[in-house]
Every structure is written in structure tokens, then in C-alpha cells.
Amino acid sequence: MENEAKRNFLELFLLLDRRIIYTLVALAVAIPLIWPIGLPIRITPEVQSVFDKIENLPEGSNIMMSADFDPASQPELYPMMKAVMRHIARKKHKLAITVLWPNGPNLVAQCIEEVKEEYPNWRSGDDFVFLGYQVGGTIVIIGVGNSFVETFPKDYYGNATSTMPVIKNFNRLGQADYMIMFEAGNSGDWWIVYGTEVHDVEVGGGVTAVVAPQYYPYLQAKQLNGIIGGLKGAAEYEMLMEHPDMAVAAMDSQSMVHALLFVAIVLANIFAFALAIQKRNAARREK
Amino acid sequence: MQFFRKQFPILLAFAMGMTMFIREFVPAKIATDLYEGFTKWAIVIVGFSAVFAILSLLHHHVNRVRRKVPGYGYSMVTIIAFIQMLLLGLIFSVRPGTPVGWEYWWLFVPMQATMFATLAFFIASAAFRAFRARTWEALALLIAGLLVMIGRVPIGEFISPYLSDFAGWIMNNPNMAGLRGVVLGVALAQIAISVRIIFGIERTYMGGGD
Numbered sequence: 001m002e003n004e005a006k007r008n009f010l011e012l013f014l015l016l017d018r019r020i021i022y023t024l025v026a027l028a029v030a031i032p033l034i035w036p037i038g039l040p041i042r043i044t045p046e047v048q049s050v051f052d053k054i055e056n057l058p059e060g061s062n063i064m065m066s067a068d069f070d071p072a073s074q075p076e077l078y079p080m081m082k083a084v085m086r087h088i089a090r091k092k093h094k095l096a097i098t099v100l101w102p103n104g105p106n107l108v109a110q111c112i113e114e115v116k117e118e119y120p121n122w123r124s125g126d127d128f129v130f131l132g133y134q135v136g137g138t139i140v141i142i143g144v145g146n147s148f149v150e151t152f153p154k155d156y157y158g159n160a161t162s163t164m165p166v167i168k169n170f171n172r173l174g175q176a177d178y179m180i181m182f183e184a185g186n187s188g189d190w191w192i193v194y195g196t197e198v199h200d201v202e203v204g205g206g207v208t209a210v211v212a213p214q215y216y217p218y219l220q221a222k223q224l225n226g227i228i229g230g231l232k233g234a235a236e237y238e239m240l241m242e243h244p245d246m247a248v249a250a251m252d253s254q255s256m257v258h259a260l261l262f263v264a265i266v267l268a269n270i271f272a273f274a275l276a277i278q279k280r281n282a283a284r285r286e287k
Numbered sequence: 288m289q290f291f292r293k294q295f296p297i298l299l300a301f302a303m304g305m306t307m308f309i310r311e312f313v314p315a316k317i318a319t320d321l322y323e324g325f326t327k328w329a330i331v332i333v334g335f336s337a338v339f340a341i342l343s344l345l346h347h348h349v350n351r352v353r354r355k356v357p358g359y360g361y362s363m364v365t366i367i368a369f370i371q372m373l374l375l376g377l378i379f380s381v382r383p384g385t386p387v388g389w390e391y392w393w394l395f396v397p398m399q400a401t402m403f404a405t406l407a408f409f410i411a412s413a414a415f416r417a418f419r420a421r422t423w424e425a426l427a428l429l430i431a432g433l434l435v436m437i438g439r440v441p442i443g444e445f446i447s448p449y450l451s452d453f454a455g456w457i458m459n460n461p462n463m464a465g466l467r468g469v470v471l472g473v474a475l476a477q478i479a480i481s482v483r484i485i486f487g488i489e490r491t492y493m494g495g496g497d
Contacts, residue, residue, distance in 0.1 A: 018412045025411045039441035042451060071399040106391050109383055136333040142326045151330070157382065209439070216463045217470055232439055255442035257407070262437045264415045269429070272419055 049226030132156035304485035
């Protein structure tokens with residue numbers, strides 16, 4: 001009888017209504033957002049490398065940025081793009097930005113506006129050029145390797161790129177002192193193969209957690225000098241900038257959801273194992 | 288006509304492929320000019336291909352509406368959304384503050400955010416039900432997955448710094464070794480397929496099998 005009740009409990013747990021799981025996930029997200037826990041964020045060497053590179057470049061160095069993502073990846077990549085853009089503006093580096101995804105430019109434009117609020121003297125044309133989106137993927141990368149002006153005669157705002165002061169000493173990928181790419185897919189592979197390797201430009205990657213594993217081989221081969229991986233990477237960068245923002249605020253929620261899933265998966269496996277043993281014993285007894 | 292449909296594309300692919308290949312080994316200005324010229328051509332060609340893709344999409348959905356296949360209402364939504372977005376973009380441009388910008392921020396972004404936020408709930412439910420160690424291989428995958436999942440967030444570091452280090456080791460060693468194999472395999476396959484296309488062995492890109 002006791003065994004029967006135990007088996008029922010095990011089965012009930014394994015058949016847990018999905019709405020209960022959804023509710024638990026919602027609570028795990030919402031509660032830490034309302035009452036932050038303040039879990040410590042440790043800086044990983046991959047993120048530190050990207051930060052150090054931008055930090056140690058002489059003022060006015062040329063940095064290329066590619067924002068290859070769309071709103072689906074905004075929660076992870078937007079905070080890190082903002083943190084890096086803020087860093088570039090603070091260090092007064094020159095910046096050229098491209099987008100290889102058609103739904104990405106508006107996100108970059110929004111990010112630029114937010115950084116400009118913090119650094120009002122950071123001006124389009126003088127300090128940065130937002131080249132916008134151009135159809136073609138790898139062809140665009142090859143194009144910017146030849147000339148920004150020829151590949152993007154006008155910037156995102158419709159201004160002629162050829163007359164911009166920032167373009168005078170920064171008109172092709174090879175003139176960049178560093179490149180940072182934000183990737184939600186495999187466009188980063190294209191940048192490495194057709195861009196940075198060809199023109200010998202050091203590059204760092206800001207990537208979603210899902211695609212981060214595919215960029216690790218480049219890191220060990222030193223084809224990437226660092227990786228900002230997922231929301232956690234963005235939070236690390238914000239901590240390095242001593243400017244906690246969206247990513248740091250979301251870290252506790254992410255931690256709680258991961259912990260919830262960890263516990264749920266472990267319990268489900270233990271219970272499934274216990275149930276299998278009970279069933280086997282019951283079958284033996286029947287024989 | 289048969290020549291232009293069958294032999295000409297193969298000859299063109301051979302000529303262009305070989306030119307770009309030989310160009311890599313010619314350290315002369317003409318080689319650089321050729322490369323830059325072809326790059327500009329390619330941008331134009333890709334632009335045309337985008338137009339074809341749009342026409343193909345519209346053709347597909349117009350046919351669905353015309354034949355009133357089940358779910359044709361969705362096709363109507365696609366067509367209407369496409370046409371209004373195109374017209375608004377052509378009239379007012381696509382920059383922030385325009386109607387297209389408004390639609391982007393107040394329709395497109397929330398819809399994509401909703402879709403991907405919902406995914407988190409489905410993944411949680413699916414992981415609870417399906418992530419089971421039924422074999423030794425599945426057990427190894429389960430342990431690695433759990434350690435990376437907990438070790439890559441602050442709570443993992445809070446529990447023990449070793450968790451984070453071990454998650455990093457998994458990413459930097461077993462994960463990387465496996466992925467390096469995949470990447471090398473893909474690269475070799477790309478070389479093989481390029482050679483097959485240049486020499487006219489692979490013809491599926493022309494459509495209708497070989």
C-alpha cells in the first residue's frame with residue numbers, strides 16, 4: 001500500500017502539469033527582478049581580453065563593429081553592444097558600424113542614441129559612422145575590406161560617407177586596429193574567413209549563449225582574442241566598465257531559472273530511475 | 288536555347304571560379320582590380336537575388352490565396368503586411384520616427400520578443416520531461432549540460448568557483464574538440480563542393496537535379 005502511494009507520487013511528479021512548470025519559471029524570472037539578490041559576478045578571461053584590448057588601444061584608434069542580430073537576440077546582445085559602444089565612446093576611439101541582418105539597423109540606431117545621451121560630444125561623421133545594412137553577407141564583408149565608401153556610399157542616416165572626417169583615416173577593414181562583432185548566428189564565421197584573417201585585424205566576439213560554443217575553436221586558435229558570451233558576458237562587461245545596467249539587473253533572474261531547471265532535471269531523473277526500479281521489482285513479484 | 292540553359296552556366300561557373308582561384312596567386316594590380324570589380328558585381332547580383340526572393344515569396348502566397356488552401360488567411364496577412372511595409376518604407380524611408388520605424392518598435396520587436404520569451408517556458412517544460420539519462424552516453428551529456436548550465440551563471444560561482452572553472456573546461460576542451468572536427472569537416476566539404484561546381488560535376492545549383 002505504501003509502495004503504491006509512493007509510486008503514485010513518483011508518477012504524479014513525472015507527469016507534472018506544464019502550467020505548474022510555467023508558473024515556477026515565471027516566478028523565478030520575476031521575483032529576483034523585483035527583489036534583486038545581488039549574486040557576485042566573476043569576470044572570465046574571455047571577456048577581460050575584449051575589455052583590455054579596447055581599454056589599452058591609444059585614444060582615437062579605429063574600431064570596426066558589426067551588429068549581426070535582430071530583436072530575437074536583443075535581450076542578450078543589446079546590453080553587451082551598449083556596454084562596448086559606451087566603452088569606445090569613453091575612450092574616444094573612431095568607430096565604423098555595419099549590420100549584416102536586415103532587421104538589425106534600428107537596434108543599432110537606438111543604441112547609438114542611448115550612448116549619445118551619455119556622451120553628447122560623440123558625433124556621427126566625426127567620431128563614428130553607422131554604415132547601416134547592405135544585402136549580401138559575405139560580399140559585404142569583402143566589400144568593406146576594399147572600401148567603406150564604395151560599399152556604403154551613404155550611411156544609415158542618408159549622409160554621404162565620402163565627405164565624413166572619420167572616413168579619412170578609416171575607409172576599409174584593414175585600417176581597423178580592432179574589430180568587435182555581435183553575432184546571433186554564423187555571420188561571425190564569415191567575418192573571420194573573409195574579413196579579419198584576410199586583412200590581419202584582431203577581432204573579439206560578442207555572441208549569444210546558444211552560439212557561443214561554436215566560437216570557442218576560434219578563441220583557442222587566436223582568431224578571436226576574446227568572447228563575450230550571452231547575458232552573463234554582457235554583465236561581466238558592464239562590471240568591468242563599472243556601469244551596471246540591463247545585463248547585471250537580469251543576472252539574478254537568469255541564475256534562478258538555471259537553478260530551477262537544474263533541480264527539476266535532477267529530480268526528474270532520480271524519480272524516473274526510482275520508478276523504473278519499482279516497476280522492475282513489481283514485475284519480478286508478479287512472476 | 289539549350290546551350291544557354293545547360294552549357295553556358297557551367298562554362299561561366301568554370302571561367303569565374305578559375306579566374307578567382309588563379310587571381311589569388313597573381314601579385315599584380317590587375318588581379319586586385321579584378322577582385323574589386325567582381326566584388327561590386329556580386330553586390331549587384333545579390334541585390335537582384337533579393338528581388339527574386341521577394342517575388343517568389345509573393346507568388347507562393349498569392350497562389351495560396353487564389354486556391355483558398357487551408358490557412359490561406361495567414362498568406363493574406365503576409366501579403367498585406369509586405370505591401371504596406373514596402374509602401375510606407377518607400378514613401379517615408381525606414382529610419383526611426385517614420386511609420387516603418389514605429390511598426391518595427393511597436394509590432395515587430397514585441398512580437399519577436401514574445402515568441403522567444405515563450406520559448407523559454409517550452410524549453411523548461413521539455414527539458415523536465417525529455418532530458419533523461421536512459422543510456423551511459425545520455426548520462427554523460429546530461430552531467431555536462433547541467434554543469435555548464437549552472438556553472439555559467441553567477442549562482443554556480445556562488446555555490447563553488449570550481450563549478451564555473453569546470454564549465455569553462457568543458458567549453459574549452461570537449462566542446463571545442465568536437466566543434467573543431469565539425470568545422471574542419473564543413474571546410475573540406477566546401478572545398479569539395481566548390482571544385483565540383485567549378486568543373487561542372489555539381490549542377491544542382493541550376494535547378495532540377497543534374
